[in-house]
Amino acid sequence: MESLVSFVENEFVARKEFPKFSAGDTITVYYEIKEGEKTRTQFFRGVVIQRRGSGATETFTIRKMSGTVGVERIFPINMPALQKIEINKRGKVRRARIFYFRGLTGKKARIKEVRS
Structure with missing residues (x-):
């Protein structure tokens, strides 16, 4: 059954090419x-x-500050309305899921940039 589901996903779901990005x-x-x-x-x-x-079924969550309120949005990677993704900064974090970032404010909420 698992192989049937993966076969249908690979054959019939239109995949868009987006740049590689990760948490941070x-x-x-x-x-x-x-x-x-x-x-x-x-x-x-x-x-x-x-x-x-x-x-x-892959999704990614993005968090931004809108004024003083934190706003999070979950995007499915295969959403038909998704047009493009641009990477502005590469961040250096040690975890795959940085939920601790929600509790940080001010200068503590900065993530170190990886220069490449």
């Missing part, structure tokens, strides 16, 4: 929003908190 990276996600008959492109820029899942 600051990225900008461009996605399409439909409002009635109109469509427009909106972007969401923030720090990647986690990537979870694999294959067609």
